[in-house]
Amino acid sequence: MTVRxxxxxxxxxxxxxxxxxxxxxxxxVVTFTGVCRxxxxxxxxxxxxxxxxxxxxxxEIEGHVAEAQKRWKLLGVTVVHRYGRFEPGDPIVLVVTAxxxxxxxxxxxxxxxxxxxxxxxxxxxxxxxxxxxxxxATDADDEAAERWT
Amino acid sequence: MRVLYxxxxxxxxxxxxxxxxxxxxVRTAGELIDWLTQRGDEYAHAFENPKVVRVAIDRKHVKxxxxxxxxxxxxxxxxxxxx
Numbered sequence: 001m002t003v004r005x006x007x008x009x010x011x012x013x014x015x016x017x018x019x020x021x022x023x024x025x026x027x028x029v030v031t032f033t034g035v036c037r038x039x040x041x042x043x044x045x046x047x048x049x050x051x052x053x054x055x056x057x058x059x060e061i062e063g064h065v066a067e068a069q070k071r072w073k074l075l076g077v078t079v080v081h082r083y084g085r086f087e088p089g090d091p092i093v094l095v096v097t098a099x100x101x102x103x104x105x106x107x108x109x110x111x112x113x114x115x116x117x118x119x120x121x122x123x124x125x126x127x128x129x130x131x132x133x134x135x136x137a138t139d140a141d142d143e144a145a146e147r148w149t
Numbered sequence: 150m151r152v153l154y155x156x157x158x159x160x161x162x163x164x165x166x167x168x169x170x171x172x173x174x175v176r177t178a179g180e181l182i183d184w185l186t187q188r189g190d191e192y193a194h195a196f197e198n199p200k201v202v203r204v205a206i207d208r209k210h211v212k213x214x215x216x217x218x219x220x221x222x223x224x225x226x227x228x229x230x231x232x
Contacts, residue, residue, distance in 0.1 A: 060208075117232035
C-alpha cells in the first residue's frame with residue numbers, strides 16, 4: 001500500500017507500472033486520475049485550491065485502503081492526493097489498484113474514489129468568474145459513497 | 150486542548166488553530182461549539198449552522214454528542230469535498 005499527500009505532480013503511468021512490473025500474478029491494473037475541470041455548468045472555473053488536514057488525511061486514506069484490501073483481492077494499491085492551487089487540466093488525485101482479475105481492481109478503485117469524495121478531509125475552493133467560493137458537498141457523492149455501507 | 154479549523158470555518162474565525170482551556174461544563178463536541186459561539190462574532194458566524202459542521206477528535210470523525218474528555222486535538226470543518 002502506498003498513500004501520499006503531496007503538492008507536487010504525480011506520474012500516473014510510473015505509479016501504475018510500479019504495481020505490475022515483474023509480477024506474474026497481476027492480471028488487471030485500474031488507474032484513475034481526477035483532473036481539475038474548468039467548466040462547471042454554464043460557468044468557468046479559472047482555478048481551484050485544495051486544502052487538507054495534514055496527518056488525518058493520510059490516516060483516513062490508509063484506513064480505507066486497508067478496508068478495500070479486506071473487501072477485494074488486491075495485489076497492490078496506490079493513492080496520491082495533491083493539495084495546493086490547480087488550473088484546468090491539472091491532475092489532482094490518483095488511485096491505482098492491481099488485482100488478478102478486473103472486477104476486484106475496478107470495484108476497489110470505485111470504492112476508494114467514492115470515499116475520497118465524501119470522507120477524506122480535503123476541501124476545494126474554486127475561482128469563478130464572479131469570485132471565489134468553497135465547493136459544497138453534493139448529495140450525489142454522498143449517495144455514491146453510501147452504496148458501500 | 151488544541152482546536153483546529155479548516156476551509157470556511159478557518160476563514161470566518163480568522164485562525165487555523167488555537168489552544169483552549171476547556172471549561173468543566175463543556176462535555177461534548179456540540180457543547181464546545183455552543184461555547185465557542187459565545188466567544189465573538191467571528192465564531193458565531195462560523196458556527197451559525199452547527200448542523201453542517203463536521204468534527205474530528207484526535208483525527209477521527211465523530212458525532213456532535215461524543216464526549217471530548219481526554220482529547221488532545223479537536224478539529225471543526227465543513228463537509229469534505231476531496232477527490
